[in-house]
Amino acid sequence: MSQQDSINDFMNMPDDRGHFGPYGGRFISETLMAAIEELTDAYESAKKDPEFLAEFDHDLKHYVGRPSPLYFAKSWTEKLGGAQIYIKREDLNHTGAHKVNNTIGQALLAKRMGKKRVIAETGAGQHGVATATVAARFGMECVVYMGAEDIQRQALNVYRMKLLGATVVPVESGSATLKDALNEAMRDWVTNVDDTFYIIGTVAGPHPYPAMVRDFQSIIGREAREQIMEQAGRLPDALVACVGGGSNAIGLFYPFLNDAGVKIYGVEAAGDGIETANHAAPLCAGQPGVLHGNRTYLIEDPNGQIIETHSISAGLDYPGVGPEHAWLKDVGRAEYVAINDDEALAGFHDVTRIEGILPALESSHALAYVTKLAPTMNKDEIIIVNLSGRGDKDIHTVAARDGIEF
Amino acid sequence: MSRLEAKFISLRKAGRKALIPYVTAGDPIASVTVPLMHDMVKAGADVIELGVPFSDPMADGPVIQKASERALVHNTSLHDVFAMVKEFREVDNETPVVLMGYLNPIEVMGYAKFAELAASAGVDAALTVDLPPEEGAEFVAELAKYQLDPIFLIAPTTTEERIAKLCSVASGFIYYVSVKGVTGAATLDTGAVADKMAAIRRHTELPVGVGFGIKDAASAKSIGAVADAVVVGSVLVKQADAHQDNPDAVSPAICAILSEIRGALDSL
Numbered sequence: 153m154s155q156q157d158s159i160n161d162f163m164n165m166p167d168d169r170g171h172f173g174p175y176g177g178r179f180i181s182e183t184l185m186a187a188i189e190e191l192t193d194a195y196e197s198a199k200k201d202p203e204f205l206a207e208f209d210h211d212l213k214h215y216v217g218r219p220s221p222l223y224f225a226k227s228w229t230e231k232l233g234g235a236q237i238y239i240k241r242e243d244l245n246h247t248g249a250h251k252v253n254n255t256i257g258q259a260l261l262a263k264r265m266g267k268k269r270v271i272a273e274t275g276a277g278q279h280g281v282a283t284a285t286v287a288a289r290f291g292m293e294c295v296v297y298m299g300a301e302d303i304q305r306q307a308l309n310v311y312r313m314k315l316l317g318a319t320v321v322p323v324e325s326g327s328a329t330l331k332d333a334l335n336e337a338m339r340d341w342v343t344n345v346d347d348t349f350y351i352i353g354t355v356a357g358p359h360p361y362p363a364m365v366r367d368f369q370s371i372i373g374r375e376a377r378e379q380i381m382e383q384a385g386r387l388p389d390a391l392v393a394c395v396g397g398g399s400n401a402i403g404l405f406y407p408f409l410n411d412a413g414v415k416i417y418g419v420e421a422a423g424d425g426i427e428t429a430n431h432a433a434p435l436c437a438g439q440p441g442v443l444h445g446n447r448t449y450l451i452e453d454p455n456g457q458i459i460e461t462h463s464i465s466a467g468l469d470y471p472g473v474g475p476e477h478a479w480l481k482d483v484g485r486a487e488y489v490a491i492n493d494d495e496a497l498a499g500f501h502d503v504t505r506i507e508g509i510l511p512a513l514e515s516s517h518a519l520a521y522v523t524k525l526a527p528t529m530n531k532d533e534i535i536i537v538n539l540s541g542r543g544d545k546d547i548h549t550v551a552a553r554d555g556i557e558f
Numbered sequence: 559m560s561r562l563e564a565k566f567i568s569l570r571k572a573g574r575k576a577l578i579p580y581v582t583a584g585d586p587i588a589s590v591t592v593p594l595m596h597d598m599v600k601a602g603a604d605v606i607e608l609g610v611p612f613s614d615p616m617a618d619g620p621v622i623q624k625a626s627e628r629a630l631v632h633n634t635s636l637h638d639v640f641a642m643v644k645e646f647r648e649v650d651n652e653t654p655v656v657l658m659g660y661l662n663p664i665e666v667m668g669y670a671k672f673a674e675l676a677a678s679a680g681v682d683a684a685l686t687v688d689l690p691p692e693e694g695a696e697f698v699a700e701l702a703k704y705q706l707d708p709i710f711l712i713a714p715t716t717t718e719e720r721i722a723k724l725c726s727v728a729s730g731f732i733y734y735v736s737v738k739g740v741t742g743a744a745t746l747d748t749g750a751v752a753d754k755m756a757a758i759r760r761h762t763e764l765p766v767g768v769g770f771g772i773k774d775a776a777s778a779k780s781i782g783a784v785a786d787a788v789v790v791g792s793v794l795v796k797q798a799d800a801h802q803d804n805p806d807a808v809s810p811a812i813c814a815i816l817s818e819i820r821g822a823l824d825s826l
């Protein structure tokens with residue numbers, strides 16, 4: 153009997169210490185312990201408070217524009233000649249990605265806790281923009297840490313954050329990408345722990361972040377479940393989402409975890425290929441370790457040093473992954489696959505040309521996997537793919553690949 | 559009796575405050591470290607805290623971050639660090655050595671193997687910044703098999719309840735992080751340190767060391783007045799940065815600072 157068969161509830165994780173099996177937990181310095189306990193208490197009370205939940209729902213509806221559509225991609229389905237493809241349109245959210253679902257939740261919590269200053273790390277800049285956006289709205293001071301290299305490749309989002317009143321701090325240490333931005337945000341938090349709320353952008357970090365961010369993002373899957381029942385009259389056969397830290401993916405997956413007939417695919421960034429040293433696919437090609445407050449799969453060397461990752465998409469360029477995904481992989485409930493830079497670009501162009509939707513390069517990894525998966529399935533089967541964000545921010549990267557300079 | 563216990567007993571008898579320098583192993587090059595350890599003992603160090611370099615030193619300020627980066631240019635690994643301690647022990651079998659770092663290199667090696675190799679190299683204790691006692695039971699149990707001490711941090715934000723819990727699992731000594739922030743950062747509030755010291759001593763008989771924010775003889779002296787041990791890191795590591803192109807100059811520069819601090823502590 154596989155582990156999957158012996159588990160009948162995949163939705164009751166984590167335990168009260170934040171463990172998803174052997175993963176997750178709280179691996180942080182003592183200085184942050186009190187703040188993390190305060191946050192845990194605040195979140196535990198908020199999530200049971202109808203007033204908090206109503207405010208969250210209200211903002212998702214009127215500020216973000218939810219529910220986001222579940223769109224049947226007819227042309228693309230016909231082109232691929234296999235399963236019916238439904239696209240969950242998180243790109244249509246205010247600020248252009250799923251990230252805002254989470255920043256609204258955390259900002260409401262920060263407000264409830266009386267914190268006047270918020271900080272965030274960002275890779276693609278989408279989480280930074282989503283944080284700067286809610287900070288502007290709540291009149292909070294906002295500092296965003298961003299790797300110097302990512303500042304280069306996501307210039308548009310950097311300027312958006314500045315327009316929104318945030319301070320963007322370039323991080324030069326280490327590999328100057330997302331993981332280093334997270335390190336620097338942690339250092340800020342340790343230093344300003346009394347008045348600062350750290351809005352983590354994905355299902356990583358110490359407990360309660362992985363569970364809390366999942367809960368906020370689960371709106372994606374709850375809506376998709378209702379929408380597919382309405383449109384197709386049944387549950388999907390497969391779910392597909394890209395996995396950086398894993399927040400858009402777990403947001404889609406979580407409400408379906410106990411539906412045994414629904415296959416779940418998380419798509420990591422293979423960069424130049426997982427057989428090379430240049431990728432960002434810890435679940436496909438990494439080992440367990442401890443980083444950024446939790447135990448999970450990491451891309452690391454035999455001495456436990458974290459290795460620089462590579463992906464064409466800044467938002468997937470991270471050596472770790474949320475601990476719940478690590479657990480879902482080990483117990484066999486979800487399958488994790490990898491898509492390389494070239495395949496992702498092809499997915500980007502396909503969906504742009506065939507469906508008139510310009511996806512983020514992160515999301516393009518999920519779309520590229522659909523182009524492989526759909527033809528292997530029957531025409532009466534259904535795939536839901538999460539289109540986590542829009543691609544405007546990536547135009548420069550795509551153009552540069554085609555040799556075009558603006 | 560462990561080396562740490564023996565050391566603190568003899569220090570107490572002599573009425574001497576412990577001076578604990580921190581340096582990163584392999585910074586700026588591997589050959590510097592063992593001679594530097596011996597030199598620091600001569601300059602008045604009682605215990606040596608040897609940093610194990612890590613790619614993502616989240617609790618460290620820029621000075622110690624760069625030290626890790628320099629050491630990692632040469633791929634200084636845990637195995638290398640053990641080899642350094644072993645070499646140090648060929649001459650010095652008394653000065654306790656505490657390894658300080660982050661959990662992941664130990665996690666990847668395996669707790670049992672780490673404890674075995676650390677003990678056989680002559681290491682006395684391990685301080686892992688990102689391993690609170692809630693997650694540390696298994697690690698502590700492995701260390702205990704070899705009489706290695708787990709050193710835990712207490713912070714300004716630590717509640718009295720947690721102080722009690724931390725004191726119940728710690729051995730060797732207690733390390734009080736005197737400022738909210740990363741290593742090498744803010745300035746010290748001696749009054750606040752004294753208050754917290756009293757709270758800690760209500761829960762333990764263990765010696766208490768204070769680190770983070772001790773920059774010179776004066777701050778060492780004011781902390782030495784309330785603590786059993788003073789940990790000095792970033793000001794020393796700065797010397798490895800300043801002399802990275804001339805590694806022979808690193809040890810004299812570090813020891814000059816240590817001697818001054820030793821003098822200040824001895825004047826208490």
Ligand SMILES: Cc1ncc(COP(=O)(O)O)c(C=O)c1O
Nearest residue numbers: 278396397398399400467514541
């Ligand atoms: C559009 C988009 N999708 C996906 C991601 C990856 O994050 P996660 O795996 O947490 O969804 C990002 C991160 O920046 C993003 O901007």
